[in-house]
Amino acid sequence: xxxxxxxxxMIWPDIDMLYPAKFVKRKFIPDFAxxxxxxxxxxxxxxxxxxxxxMAVSLGFHIVFACIGMTMPILMAFSxxxxxxxxxxxxxxxAKAWSKGVAIFFAVGAVxxxxxSFELGxxxxxxxxxxxxxxxxxxxxxxxxxxxxxxxxxxxxxxxNRLNKWVHWISGVVVxxxxxxxxxxxxxxxxxxxxxxxxTWKDGKASNIDPVKAMFNDAWLSQALHMTLAAFVATSFxxxxxxxxxxxxxxxxxxxxxxxxxxxxxxxxxxxxxxISGDFSAKDIAKRQPAKLAALEALYKTSKPASLVxxxxxxxxxxxxEYAIHIPGFLSFLAHGDFEAEVTxxxxxxxxxxxxxxxxxxxxxxxxxxxxxxxxxxxxxLVFSAWWKPLLYRKGWLMFVALLTPLGFIAVEAGxxxxxxxxxxxxxxxxxxxxxxxxxxxxxxxxxYTISTVYLLLTGLLIWLMRRQIATVPMIYPSAAPxxxxxxxxxxxxxxxxxxxxxx
Amino acid sequence: xxxxxxxxxxxxxxxxxxxxxxxFGAGIVETFAGPRGTKAISKAIAPVWEANHVWLILAxxxxxxxxxxxxxxxxxxxxxxxxxxxxxxxxxxxSFTFRHYDVTxxxxxxxxxxxxxxxxxxxxxxxxxxxxxxIFGEITLGSPVSFFEGFIKPWLNLFCITMxxxxxxxxxxxxxxxxxxxxxxxLEQKRYRRYSKMFLLAIIVTGLLVFIxxxxxxxxxxxxxxxxxxxxxxxxxxxxxxLLIFYFFNHPVIRLLRIAVAIQVSLIxxxxxxxxxxxxxxxxxxxxxxxxxxxxxxATLYQLVIALFIGLILIIPSFYFLxxxxxxxxxxxxxx
Ligand code: HDD
Ligand code: HEM
Ligand code: HEM
Numbered sequence: 001x002x003x004x005x006x007x008x009x010m011i012w013p014d015i016d017m018l019y020p021a022k023f024v025k026r027k028f029i030p031d032f033a034x035x036x037x038x039x040x041x042x043x044x045x046x047x048x049x050x051x052x053x054x055m056a057v058s059l060g061f062h063i064v065f066a067c068i069g070m071t072m073p074i075l076m077a078f079s080x081x082x083x084x085x086x087x088x089x090x091x092x093x094x095a096k097a098w099s100k101g102v103a104i105f106f107a108v109g110a111v112x113x114x115x116x117s118f119e120l121g122x123x124x125x126x127x128x129x130x131x132x133x134x135x136x137x138x139x140x141x142x143x144x145x146x147x148x149x150x151x152x153x154x155x156x157x158x159x160x161n162r163l164n165k166w167v168h169w170i171s172g173v174v175v176x177x178x179x180x181x182x183x184x185x186x187x188x189x190x191x192x193x194x195x196x197x198x199x200t201w202k203d204g205k206a207s208n209i210d211p212v213k214a215m216f217n218d219a220w221l222s223q224a225l226h227m228t229l230a231a232f233v234a235t236s237f238x239x240x241x242x243x244x245x246x247x248x249x250x251x252x253x254x255x256x257x258x259x260x261x262x263x264x265x266x267x268x269x270x271x272x273x274x275x276i277s278g279d280f281s282a283k284d285i286a287k288r289q290p291a292k293l294a295a296l297e298a299l300y301k302t303s304k305p306a307s308l309v310x311x312x313x314x315x316x317x318x319x320x321x322e323y324a325i326h327i328p329g330f331l332s333f334l335a336h337g338d339f340e341a342e343v344t345x346x347x348x349x350x351x352x353x354x355x356x357x358x359x360x361x362x363x364x365x366x367x368x369x370x371x372x373x374x375x376x377x378x379x380x381x382l383v384f385s386a387w388w389k390p391l392l393y394r395k396g397w398l399m400f401v402a403l404l405t406p407l408g409f410i411a412v413e414a415g416x417x418x419x420x421x422x423x424x425x426x427x428x429x430x431x432x433x434x435x436x437x438x439x440x441x442x443x444x445x446x447x448x449y450t451i452s453t454v455y456l457l458l459t460g461l462l463i464w465l466m467r468r469q470i471a472t473v474p475m476i477y478p479s480a481a482p483x484x485x486x487x488x489x490x491x492x493x494x495x496x497x498x499x500x501x502x503x504x
Numbered sequence: 505x506x507x508x509x510x511x512x513x514x515x516x517x518x519x520x521x522x523x524x525x526x527x528f529g530a531g532i533v534e535t536f537a538g539p540r541g542t543k544a545i546s547k548a549i550a551p552v553w554e555a556n557h558v559w560l561i562l563a564x565x566x567x568x569x570x571x572x573x574x575x576x577x578x579x580x581x582x583x584x585x586x587x588x589x590x591x592x593x594x595x596x597x598x599s600f601t602f603r604h605y606d607v608t609x610x611x612x613x614x615x616x617x618x619x620x621x622x623x624x625x626x627x628x629x630x631x632x633x634x635x636x637x638x639i640f641g642e643i644t645l646g647s648p649v650s651f652f653e654g655f656i657k658p659w660l661n662l663f664c665i666t667m668x669x670x671x672x673x674x675x676x677x678x679x680x681x682x683x684x685x686x687x688x689x690x691l692e693q694k695r696y697r698r699y700s701k702m703f704l705l706a707i708i709v710t711g712l713l714v715f716i717x718x719x720x721x722x723x724x725x726x727x728x729x730x731x732x733x734x735x736x737x738x739x740x741x742x743x744x745x746x747l748l749i750f751y752f753f754n755h756p757v758i759r760l761l762r763i764a765v766a767i768q769v770s771l772i773x774x775x776x777x778x779x780x781x782x783x784x785x786x787x788x789x790x791x792x793x794x795x796x797x798x799x800x801x802x803a804t805l806y807q808l809v810i811a812l813f814i815g816l817i818l819i820i821p822s823f824y825f826l827x828x829x830x831x832x833x834x835x836x837x838x839x840x
Binding site: 106129133152155158211439442 | 550551552554555557558560561562564565566568569570572573575576577578579580583586587589590591593594595596597598600601602605606607608645651654655800801803804807808811812814815818819822823825826829830
């Protein structure tokens with residue numbers, strides 16, 4: 001029989017090496033003897049694994065809503081602005097339709113965020129006890145930003161008919177700005193975990209705390225930039241994908257055409273900037289977290305020059321990467337801007353301070369691959385809209401965009417996996433290990449099962465609900481109704497079906 | 505610095521009880537008010553519940569930045585009730601929003617409503633249990649104890665359960681009073697007046713139960729109460745205001761009634777605060793956690809005060825604006 005622990009090992013192959021069982025198994029005096037025995041048998045999953053998995057599930061869930069909350073208000077405000085400027089119905093309809101989806105996602109984002117702010121303590125009290133006073137400041141700024149965001153969103157969602165148009169529009173802009181700011185503040189707290197500064201650590205206690213310095217730590221800028229762009233890429237492509245999918249069936253629908261175009265223009269720009277910002281991040285971690293860089297590149301031995309490993313399966317036992325493509329010298333260049341530079345490998349770190357290579361490396365490949373594919377899509381979009389507009393509504397292109405729907409979010413999840421798993425075994429890099437921070441409560445796996453079940457159900461429900469909402473769109477919004485489809489016979493710039501890709 | 509933080513913490517806690525309480529209580533009241541109430545309640549709390557909810561987040565952030573040991577202690581020892589509170593928050597928030605926005609009306613709405621109601625009862629109940637456990641003094645951390653003693657006994661006892669009942673009644677009461685002003689049909693108003701009285705009675709009964717349970721379990725709340733002049737004054741005022749409220753119930757003074765209830769609830773909490781000041785968490789071994797022995801370093805408190813201060817400057821006017829916009833009664837047909 002496969003127990004939960006074996007499952008965890010399948011996902012996390014290096015778990016045993018990182019966390020020898022003697023740390024993980026906590027002894028407590030059994031008091032309901034019989035029950036206790038069975039409890040231990042069925043709950044073979046270690047508490048530490050359970051806590052980490054629960055954190056990962058909760059964050060992986062929340063981040064989706066966070067990205068939507070950072071991006072959609074800006075897209076909506078942009079669409080409303082176009083409507084205010086041009087007076088064209090479809091812009092107003094798109095903004096309104098989006099705002100309803102956003103209301104639902106925002107609520108789930110808010111409650112899952114609340115869960116997180118408790119979970120940090122429920123699962124890692126040892127961490128929060130010391131980190132709280134140091135990174136409390138970004139969290140309190142974040143709280144302020146949430147507040148403004150929640151209030152402005154209330155005004156925006158319920159004020160369509162009650163407010164002056166421009167006041168309404170400004171409330172949308174305020175939602176967008178505070179959403180992005182709150183994202184940046186939390187990320188700065190996470191960046192501090194990667195690059196802890198602003199305190200002195202002595203005898204297991206922090207002193208000389210400087211919250212401002214802690215907030216503006218070395219990793220702050222690169223992470224905040226990369227994350228904000230990621231939110232725009234992921235959300236815009238997902239939104240565009242859904243509308244593109246609906247366009248395939250009816251390519252003349254004014255509403256969906258507008259929506260795809262709006263969303264893709266944001267997504268394309270962000271997707272093109274993303275690899276540049278990613279390169280900036282990589283150079284940054286080469287300096288501050290060489291073990292993470294080594295793990296994500298699966299570089300077992302310190303090399304000079306170091307070659308870039310693309311794809312492949314890391315083999316920890318033999319310390320090499322199988323089935324990979326190697327590009328000599330390129331990693332040296334990416335990490336240090338010099339083809340001859342030395343890149344630190346995992347061999348420079350004791351075995352118990354190395355992050356899990358397999359997960360980190362694969363997640364990194366997934367993120368970068370998605371990143372380049374999305375950047376390519378963004379480039380094509382920009383080129384098409386500048387020179388070959390008709391191509392934008394061809395079936396092939398729409399299918400391509402529809403297929404990209406989940407890709408941005410996959411990249412976001414993968415990217416966070418790189419960051420978080422790549423930091424292991426540290427919870428505060430170089431200062432505190434994760435195993436020393438975890439809650440002493442036995443049976444944490446039950447929290448994990450419960451939360452995962454609830455989130456799984458919620459995800460299913462949300463997808464179902466969105467489909468239900470989308471089904472009502474043609475009935476609610478004039479520009480989405482079949483009557484207002486573009487009349488292609490008279491519109492010479494758009495020809496469906498007959499345009500050959502080669503006719504430049 | 506510390507005193508400013510304590511005040512802001514107290515204020516955000518009271519505001520969460522009042523505003524968040526009205527939202528949670530709405531689900532409790534809805535159980536009594538039936539389908540008719542569903543519509544009025546959805547309309548009343550939809551625009552504001554998320555913003556109201558942020559007061560809780562603010563309180564938590566203050567707790568872990570300024571009194572980290574308190575945060576880590578309760579989240580360890582009270583893991584189970586807090587986890588239930590969280591599940592309640594998640595289920596309630598999502599089911600409410602789904603119900604509000606799902607434009608297709610069919611059987612699913614029944615399930616949304618069911619989930620909404622159940623979680624609206626569970627969350628305040630376990631919030632009350634959590635608070636009760638902080639006062640009760642059975643928390644033992646550090647020394648090796650059995651699972652039961654360490655993680656269950658601190659909160660699963662008569663006293664905490666009466667606290668849970670008390671806070672459920674309190675939230676229901678706040679919501680019932682709030683709803684009086686949210687409907688313009690006299691008949692409906694009368695109904696909510698009736699519920700308010702009912703819940704007020706429930707508060708008095710469960711409040712007494714709390715004190716009795718405390719005595720039974722050897723936690724001498726009554727004597728602690730008589731030692732603090734602030735709590736005695738607060739409770740005296742509460743008694744006066746309660747009389748006044750009974751008078752208001754039978755008169756068309758909705759705004760005055762709301763204000764009186766807000767003062768009443770704040771005074772109850774102030775009285776409570778005075779009894780246990782400066783202790784935040786009572787521990788079994790006598791090493792109680794207080795505002796003083798758990799406070800974060802000065803630099804943190806200072807930055808926190810700045811952040812909160814700027815925050816409040818931004819938040820209070822916008823809150824006012826939000827409530828203003830939605831209190832303007834205006835008949836309209838809109839898609840949202
Ligand atoms: C749409 C999402 C997306 C896309 C297309 C990319 N990334 Fe990314 N990446 C993220 C989303 C993301 C993220 C989820 O937002 C992370 C996690 C933590 C962070 O700050 O950003 C991240 C982290 C992250 C890190 C670790 C930073 C750290 O730990 O401080 C590196 C080195 C890169 N990325 C590099 C890249 C490169 C070279 C890309 C090339 C195309 C790339 N990313 C595309
Ligand atoms: C600012 C935001 C974040 C903070 C403060 C944060 C904090 C934490 C903490 C305290 C842990 C547990 C300790 C550890 O395992 O090191 C953790 C683990 C983890 N988090 Fe994050 N996190 C953040 C963002 C994210 C996001 C958005 C994701 C998205 C997927 C994520 C994914 C994970 C994963 C996969 C783990 C488990 C790593 C492991 O234990 O190997 N994190 N995070
Ligand atoms: C990289 C990670 C994160 C990002 C980018 C992020 C961003 C956001 C954003 C934009 C929102 C606004 C709500 C929405 O739009 O749905 C939000 C909500 C929230 N987040 Fe996160 N968050 C992250 C991680 C965390 C963590 C680690 C915590 C906990 C400590 C947290 C706590 C919250 C809370 C409490 C809310 C609800 C606020 C409200 O009611 O509006 N977030 N987050």
